[in-house]
Amino acid sequence: MDKRPIVEAMQRFYESQNISFHVPGHKHGALSELPRAFIDVMKFDYTELSGLDDYHHPESIIEEAQVLLAKTYSAQHSYFLVNGSTVGNLAMVYATCREGDRVLVQRNAHKSIFNALELVGTLPIFLTPEWDEVTHTATHISMATMKGAIEQYSDAKAIILTHPTYYGVTNPTMFEVIKMAHSYGIPVLVDEAHGAHFIATDEFPMSALEMGADVVVQSAHKTLPAMTMGSYLHIHSKLVSKDKVNRYLRMLQSSSPSYILLASLDDARQYIGTYSRGDYQLFLKTRMQFVESLRTIKSLEVIEVDDPLKLLLRVSKYTGYSLQKQMEHEGVYVELADPEQVLLILPLLKARHQFPYAEIRMKIKSAVEKCLKLQRDKIDIDYSHELQALSTLAVSYHDLQNKEEEFILYTKAAGRICAGMVIPYPPGIPLFVRGERITTTKLKMLADYLASGAMIQGEHDLGNKHLLVLKEEKI
Numbered sequence: 001m002d003k004r005p006i007v008e009a010m011q012r013f014y015e016s017q018n019i020s021f022h023v024p025g026h027k028h029g030a031l032s033e034l035p036r037a038f039i040d041v042m043k044f045d046y047t048e049l050s051g052l053d054d055y056h057h058p059e060s061i062i063e064e065a066q067v068l069l070a071k072t073y074s075a076q077h078s079y080f081l082v083n084g085s086t087v088g089n090l091a092m093v094y095a096t097c098r099e100g101d102r103v104l105v106q107r108n109a110h111k112s113i114f115n116a117l118e119l120v121g122t123l124p125i126f127l128t129p130e131w132d133e134v135t136h137t138a139t140h141i142s143m144a145t146m147k148g149a150i151e152q153y154s155d156a157k158a159i160i161l162t163h164p165t166y167y168g169v170t171n172p173t174m175f176e177v178i179k180m181a182h183s184y185g186i187p188v189l190v191d192e193a194h195g196a197h198f199i200a201t202d203e204f205p206m207s208a209l210e211m212g213a214d215v216v217v218q219s220a221h222k223t224l225p226a227m228t229m230g231s232y233l234h235i236h237s238k239l240v241s242k243d244k245v246n247r248y249l250r251m252l253q254s255s256s257p258s259y260i261l262l263a264s265l266d267d268a269r270q271y272i273g274t275y276s277r278g279d280y281q282l283f284l285k286t287r288m289q290f291v292e293s294l295r296t297i298k299s300l301e302v303i304e305v306d307d308p309l310k311l312l313l314r315v316s317k318y319t320g321y322s323l324q325k326q327m328e329h330e331g332v333y334v335e336l337a338d339p340e341q342v343l344l345i346l347p348l349l350k351a352r353h354q355f356p357y358a359e360i361r362m363k364i365k366s367a368v369e370k371c372l373k374l375q376r377d378k379i380d381i382d383y384s385h386e387l388q389a390l391s392t393l394a395v396s397y398h399d400l401q402n403k404e405e406e407f408i409l410y411t412k413a414a415g416r417i418c419a420g421m422v423i424p425y426p427p428g429i430p431l432f433v434r435g436e437r438i439t440t441t442k443l444k445m446l447a448d449y450l451a452s453g454a455m456i457q458g459e460h461d462l463g464n465k466h467l468l469v470l471k472e473e474k475i
């Protein structure tokens with residue numbers, strides 16, 4: 001578990017002071033005019049040279065590191081991803097579905113899942129998640145909804161779930177859903193982008209892999225000490241072909257992987273693979289002290305979720321955006337803000353680490369005090385709309401390809417077919433999906449999001465109050 005085959009090989013390569021007549025063109029940083037610290041990193045920016053293996057056909061250090069990765073996560077096969085969980089999500093959908101296949105998908109999925117479904121040309125059935133009154137976020141699919149969906153669409157080629165949510169809320173029905181899906185011969189694909197650390201100790205939530213999921217994708221860069229874009233994909237399945245997943249990973253990823261990224265994935269694997277009880281005890285102790293110290297800040301509400309690495313902070317009557325702004329003035333940058341709160345991702349400390357929690361608490365206190373001096377800006381958003389448990393596209397992905405599109409005022413869009421995803425981001429849950437009919441209920445939610453100052457990603461022009469819709473008469 002202690003070995004880091006890629007890191008060790010790169011270190012040896014560096015020490016041998018080889019001359020570069022190969023890519024990349026910066027020649028170990030020699031030609032770069034970036035600041036010194038950047039160039040120090042570029043010295044390790046290698047490519048697939050003798051002794052450094054081949055990313056897409058690994059036989060030595062990358063193969064060895066990926067075997068260690070599979071062992072660490074108790075998977076049959078594991079892969080390092082250099083294009084984030086985004087590419088893992090694409091590959092798992094491509095490997096299991098064909099054009100016209102039905103897929104059951106949790107609606108509060110990341111946009112990469114929606115992109116994958118569209119690229120493949122699937123017929124998705126979107127499952128509406130439960131609403132959590134504590135975190136004010138959408139969570140998992142209830143067993144009743146899931147059961148109904150599997151029974152109605154027993155020919156589905158895959159079930160796609162997200163676990164945990166961005167906010168660290170886990171899925172209590174996952175185990176049962178996987179069991180039921182397997183009894184129908186349907187593989188379960190899990191976007192576990194926020195759960196790469198779950199295997200640290202038994203006190204963390206259970207990983208989808210442990211619960212029997214067929215393919216699990218994790219953003220190592222989100223919660224482990226890996227560099228941005230570094231992710232893992234694990235397969236443990238009788239239903240999904242590892243060769244197919246691997247083929248799509250080869251098609252979808254660069255033929256020039258970043259070795260710095262691969263090294264950081266190798267290192268992060270060793271980090272989590274050697275995480276000890278002592279490490280956990282230190283993590284827990286410092287975390288508890290931090291949480292308790294935050295609870296003494298007047299007007300600050302601290303909300304703990306299933307994942308101990310996530311923490312929500314709220315100041316009553318103020319949006320998360322206002323708190324975020326004040327925290328940033330104090331030099332404290334959070335993972336995300338929404339109309340209710342900010343989300344912190346805490347560091348997965350080991351026993352040898354220190355983190356300046358006391359100092360941070362002072363900064364947060366100051367941010368809260370400054371926030372309280374501002375004009376109150378929180379608008380109560382009514383999330384209690386009854387949404388259909390299951391929904392499908394009004395116009396299939398295949399048919400969408402040939403349709404013309406236009407921008408219209410969103411207030412006039414009820415009944416039209418949406419042509420661009422509309423995703424309040426964060427938290428990244430699509431309000432409208434391409435090909436869906438626009439309803440008045442959803443338009444009301446959109447108006448609330450806009451009024452609350454949420455950032456809304458996707459293909460739209462909401463700055464000018466316009467949505468992208470199919471150019472055709474009302475259907």
Ligand SMILES: Cc1ncc(COP(=O)(O)O)c(C=O)c1O
Nearest residue numbers: 083084085086110191193219231
């Ligand atoms: C739930 C979820 N899945 C997938 C992704 C994409 O991950 P990556 O940034 O590693 O490509 C994200 C990114 O925020 C995410 O939140």
